[in-house]
Amino acid sequence: xxxxxxxxxxxxxxxxxxxxxxxxxxxxxxxxxxxxxxxxxxxxxxxxxxxxxxxxxxxxxxxxxxxxxxxxxxxxxxxxxxxxxxxxxxxxxxxxxxxxxxxxxxxxxxxxxxxxxxxxxxxxxxxxxxxxxxxxxxxxxxxxxxxxxxxxxxxxxxxxxxxxxxxxxxxxxxxxxxxxxxxxxxxxxxxxxxxxxxxxxxxxxxxxxxxxxxxxxxxxxxxxxxxxxxxxxxxxxxxxxxxxxxxxxxxxxxxxxxxxxxxxxxxxxxxxxxxxxxxxxxxxxxxxxxxxxxxxxxxxxxxxxxxxxxxxxxxxxxxxxxxxxxxxxxxxxxxxxxxxxxxxxxxxxxxxxxxxxxxxxxxxxxxxxxxxxxxxxxxxxxxxxxxxxxxxxxxxxxxxxxxxxxxxxxxxxxxxxxxxxxxxxxxxxxxxxxxxxxxxxxxxxxxxxxxxxxxxxxxxxxxxxxxxxxxxxxxxxxxxxxxxxxxxxxxxxxxxxxxxxxxxxxxxxxxxxxxxxxxxxxxxxxxxxxxxxxxxxxxxxxxxxxxxxxxxxxxxxxxxxxxxxxxxxxxxxxxxxxxxxxxxxxxxxxxxxxxxxxxxxxxxxxxxxxxxxxxxxxxxxxxxxxxxxxxxxxxxxxxxxxxxxxxxxxxxxxxxxxxxxxxxxxxxxxxxxxxxxxxxxxxxxxxxxxxxxxxxxxxxxxxxxxxxxxxxxxxxxxxxxx
Amino acid sequence: xxxxxxxxxxxxxxxxxxxxxxxxxxxxxxxxxxxxxxxxxxxxxxxxxxxxxxxxxxxxxxxxxxxxxxxxxxxxxxxxxxxxxxxxxxxxxxxxxxxxxxxxxxxxxxxxxxxxxxxxxxxxxxxxxxxxxxx
Numbered sequence: 001x002x003x004x005x006x007x008x009x010x011x012x013x014x015x016x017x018x019x020x021x022x023x024x025x026x027x028x029x030x031x032x033x034x035x036x037x038x039x040x041x042x043x044x045x046x047x048x049x050x051x052x053x054x055x056x057x058x059x060x061x062x063x064x065x066x067x068x069x070x071x072x073x074x075x076x077x078x079x080x081x082x083x084x085x086x087x088x089x090x091x092x093x094x095x096x097x098x099x100x101x102x103x104x105x106x107x108x109x110x111x112x113x114x115x116x117x118x119x120x121x122x123x124x125x126x127x128x129x130x131x132x133x134x135x136x137x138x139x140x141x142x143x144x145x146x147x148x149x150x151x152x153x154x155x156x157x158x159x160x161x162x163x164x165x166x167x168x169x170x171x172x173x174x175x176x177x178x179x180x181x182x183x184x185x186x187x188x189x190x191x192x193x194x195x196x197x198x199x200x201x202x203x204x205x206x207x208x209x210x211x212x213x214x215x216x217x218x219x220x221x222x223x224x225x226x227x228x229x230x231x232x233x234x235x236x237x238x239x240x241x242x243x244x245x246x247x248x249x250x251x252x253x254x255x256x257x258x259x260x261x262x263x264x265x266x267x268x269x270x271x272x273x274x275x276x277x278x279x280x281x282x283x284x285x286x287x288x289x290x291x292x293x294x295x296x297x298x299x300x301x302x303x304x305x306x307x308x309x310x311x312x313x314x315x316x317x318x319x320x321x322x323x324x325x326x327x328x329x330x331x332x333x334x335x336x337x338x339x340x341x342x343x344x345x346x347x348x349x350x351x352x353x354x355x356x357x358x359x360x361x362x363x364x365x366x367x368x369x370x371x372x373x374x375x376x377x378x379x380x381x382x383x384x385x386x387x388x389x390x391x392x393x394x395x396x397x398x399x400x401x402x403x404x405x406x407x408x409x410x411x412x413x414x415x416x417x418x419x420x421x422x423x424x425x426x427x428x429x430x431x432x433x434x435x436x437x438x439x440x441x442x443x444x445x446x447x448x449x450x451x452x453x454x455x456x457x458x459x460x461x462x463x464x465x466x467x468x469x470x471x472x473x474x475x476x477x478x479x480x481x482x483x484x485x486x487x488x489x490x491x492x493x494x495x496x497x498x499x500x501x502x503x504x505x506x507x508x509x510x511x512x513x514x515x516x517x518x519x520x521x522x523x524x525x526x527x528x529x530x531x532x533x534x535x536x537x538x539x540x541x542x543x544x545x546x547x548x549x550x551x552x553x554x555x556x557x558x559x560x561x562x563x564x565x566x567x568x569x570x571x572x573x574x575x576x577x578x579x580x581x582x583x584x585x586x587x588x589x590x591x592x593x594x595x596x597x598x599x600x601x602x603x604x605x606x607x608x609x610x611x612x613x614x615x616x617x618x619x620x621x622x623x624x625x626x627x628x629x630x631x632x633x634x635x636x637x638x639x640x641x642x643x644x645x646x647x648x649x650x651x652x653x654x655x656x657x658x659x660x661x662x663x664x665x666x667x668x669x670x671x672x673x674x675x676x677x678x679x680x681x682x683x684x685x686x687x688x689x690x691x692x693x694x695x696x697x698x699x700x701x702x703x704x705x706x707x708x709x710x711x712x713x714x715x716x717x718x719x720x721x722x
Numbered sequence: 723x724x725x726x727x728x729x730x731x732x733x734x735x736x737x738x739x740x741x742x743x744x745x746x747x748x749x750x751x752x753x754x755x756x757x758x759x760x761x762x763x764x765x766x767x768x769x770x771x772x773x774x775x776x777x778x779x780x781x782x783x784x785x786x787x788x789x790x791x792x793x794x795x796x797x798x799x800x801x802x803x804x805x806x807x808x809x810x811x812x813x814x815x816x817x818x819x820x821x822x823x824x825x826x827x828x829x830x831x832x833x834x835x836x837x838x839x840x841x842x843x844x845x846x847x848x849x850x851x852x853x854x855x856x857x
C-alpha cells in the first residue's frame with residue numbers, strides 16, 4: 001500500500017469514527033442518523049478510491065471506479081437532507097424532497113453502475129494515476145447532477161445561515177465552511193480535473209473530505225463553539241510567529257554547520273533553546289499588531305471591564321447602574337435587546353427593572369420554576385440559552401420556553417454571596433453571531449461587578465428610605481411634642497392668670513379694710529377711745545397677716561411653676577430689718593412681748609438680694625416668733641460672720657421637738673400641736689423663706705432645745721463682692 | 723384747696739375711690755377721679771393733672787393700654803404716672819415701668835396715709851425714691 005492509500009485509509013478511519021461518535025451522541029435523533037449515513041458515504045467513497053487505485057485488473061478497476069462515482073451521489077443527497085434538518089429534526093422535510101433527491105440519486109446510481117454511459121473504462125498508465133474513460137452522459141448528466149446538488153446544498157445552508165443567530169449560526173458557519181472546503185476540493189480533484197483529463201490529484205478529494213466531516217461533527221457534538229475569527233486570529237498569529245522564528249533558525253543552523261561541521265546535535269539543541277526562548281515574546285508582539293491593525297472591530301475585554309468598573313464606582317443610583325451596564329454591553333457586544341431582571345422577594349419573581357431594545361414595552365417577569373434557579377442559575381456564572389436547552393430542556397421546559405419567547409440568548413446571574421439578586425438577560429447580537437468564549441468571560445466579570453454595584457446601591461436605597469421614614473417619624477413626634485408644649489404653655493398661662501386674678505380679687509377687699517382701719521386709727525373719723533383703738537389695731541394686724549398670706553400663696557404657686565422671678569440688687573440688710581421691726585413691733589407689744597434688736601453700730605456690707613422677697617422672709621420669721629410665743633421675749637440679731645451676713649430671730653416660745661426639725665421647711669408642714677394653738681399658721685412662710693434664701697445662695701436653718709424651750713431661726717447670705 | 727396741684731386717680735373700685743377721695747380731701751390735695759381708662763385719658767387731656775395714679779385692672783382698656791395711650795400722646799406724655807394696683811408680680815411691675823410709669827405702688831401694702839406721703843414726695847420732685855418701693 002502506497003503513501004497515498006495510507007493517507008486515504010487514515011482519513012477514512014477518522015471519518016468512520018466521527019460517524020459512529022455522532023450516532024452514539026444521539027442514536028434516536030434523525031439528524032444524527034443522517035449524518036452517520038453521510039459519513040458512511042464518505043467512507044465508502046474513500047474505500048472505493050483505495051481499492052480502485054490498488055486494483056490490478058481493468059475489470060476490478062472499472063467496478064471500484066463505478067462505486068467511486070456512486071458514493072458522491074449519496075454524499076450530496078444525505079447532506080441536503082442534513083442541511084434541511086439542521087439544527088433540529090423539528091424542521092420537517094417535505095416528502096417530495098426525499099422523493100426528488102433519492103429518486104434522482106438512485107436513478108443516476110443505476111446509470112453509473114449498470115451502464116457504460118457514465119463510466120466506460122479504465123486505462124492503466126505506468127508510473128501515473130489510472131485514467132478513467134468517461135461515457136457519453138458523464139459530462140452532461142453526472143457533472144451537472146453533482147455540481148447542481150452541491151449548489152442546492154449551499155443555497156439551503158446560506159438561507160439557514162441568514163436566518164439563524166447565536167450558537168446555531170456558529171454551527172452553520174462551521175458546517176458550511178467544512179462542506180464548502182471539502183466539496184470544492186473534492187469536485188476540483190474528482191470532477192473538474194478528470195473532466196479535463198488530469199487524474200494526478202484524483203486521491204486528494206478523499207483526504208480533503210476529512211475537513212468536511214470533522215468540522216460538521218464538531219459543530220454537532222460540541223456545544224461551546226469557538227468563534228472562527230478567534231481561531232483564525234490565534235492560528236495566524238502562531239503561524240506568523242513560527243515562520244519568523246523558523247527562517248532565522250534554519251539560516252542560523254546552516255551558518256553554524258558551515259563553521260562547526262559535524263557537531264550538529266549540539267547546534268540543533270542551541271538553536272532549539274534560542275527559538276523556544278524568544279517564541280513567547282515574538283508571539284505577544286504579533287498579537288499586539290494583530291489586535292491593533294487587523295481585529296480592531298473586536299473589543300478589548302480589559303478596557304471594557306475597567307471602563308465599566310470606573311462608571312459603576314461613581315454611582316449609587318440603581319437606575320444609573322442599569323443604564324451603565326446595558327449601555328456598555330449593548331455597545332461592546334452589539335446586542336439587540338437587553339433586560340435587567342431583579343428578584344422580587346414578595347412576588348417571588350424576577351421582574352424586568354430595565355429594558356432596552358424591545359420594541360413592545362411589555363414588562364416581563366420570570367416566576368421561579370422549582371429547581372431551575374437552584375440547579376442552573378446558582379451553578380453557572382453565564383447561561384447560554386441554547387446550551388441549557390440542550391441540557392435541561394426536558395426538565396425545565398417552562399423556563400426554556402420563556403427564554404425562547406423573549407428571545408433571550410444569554411442569562412447572566414447577579415450573584416451576591418448565596419443570593420441571586422437578579423439576572424441580566426441578553427438578546428441576540430445584531431450580527432447574529434453567537435456569544436463566543438471571550439464574550440462569556442467578559443459577561444462573567446461584568447455580572448460580578450454589576451451584582452456588587454447593585455447590592456450596594458440597593459442597600460444604600462434601603463438605608464435612604466429608612467432614613468426618610470425615620471425623619472418623618474421624628475417630624476411627627478416633634479409636631480406632637482410641639483402641640484403638647486403649646487397646650488401646656490396655654491394651661492400654664494391660664495394658671496398664672498388665674499392666680500394673678502385671684503390674688504388681685506383677694507387683695508382688693510384687704511386693701512379697702514387696711515385703708516379704712518388705718519384712717520380710723522389715725523383719727524380721720526374722729527377721736528377714738530383707747531379701747532376702740534386697741535380693737536382696731538388688732539383688726540389691722542390680722543388684716544396685715546392676711547395680706548402676707550395671700551402674698552405667700554402667690555409666691556408658692558410661682559415657685560411651683562418655676563416662674564418666681566428675682567430682681568437682685570445691691571442692698572443693706574440692716575435697713576430692711578429695721579423697717580420690718582418697726583412694722584411688727586406693735587404686734588409684739590400688743591401681745592405683751594418684749595422685742596429687742598441687736599444690730600451692729602456700723603453699717604454692714606451690702607448683699608445682692610431681691611429686696612421685696614427678702615422682706616417677706618424677714619417678716620415671716622419675726623411674725624412666726626411673735627405667733628408662737630405667748631410670753632417672754634423675742635431677740636432679733638444681725639451680724640457679719642466671715643464673708644456672710646447672718647440674721648437670727650430667737651424666742652422663748654413653744655419650741656420645736658427634735659423630730660420635727662427636719663420637716664420644718666417643707667410645704668404645709670408645721671410642728672406637731674401648733675395647729676391647736678395657732679389656727680392661722682399654715683407653715684407656708686418657712687417654705688417660701690427657704691426657697692427665697694436658696695435662690696440667694698444662702699442658708700436657712702432652725703434650732704431648738706426641744707418642746708417648750710424656745711426656738712431660733714437664722715439665715716446667712718453671702719456678702720456682695722465688688 | 724391749699725395745694726394747686728392736681729392728681730388724677732383712674733380706679734374702678736367705688737369704695738376705694740371714696741376712701742382715697744376722703745383722705746386726699748382731708749390732706750388738702752386736689753384729687754379728680756376717672757372710673758375707667760377711656761374716661762381717664764379724656765380727663766388727662768382736659769385737666770392736665772400733675773400726677774396720674776393708674777390702676778391696671780380696669781373695665782375696657784386696661785392700665786397698660788391707658789399708659790401706652792398717655793405716653794403716645796404729645797399732650798399727656800410728660801405727665802407723671804404712678805401705677806397703683808394690687809397686681810404685684812415682678813413681670814407686672816416690669817411691664818408697667820417699661821411702659822413708661824414713674825413708679826409702682828401696691829395697694830394692699832400701703833395705707834392711705836403712706837400713699838399721700840408718696841404723692842407729696844412725687845409732687846415735690848423727690849419721686850425717684852418711690853420707684854418700685856412700697857410707700
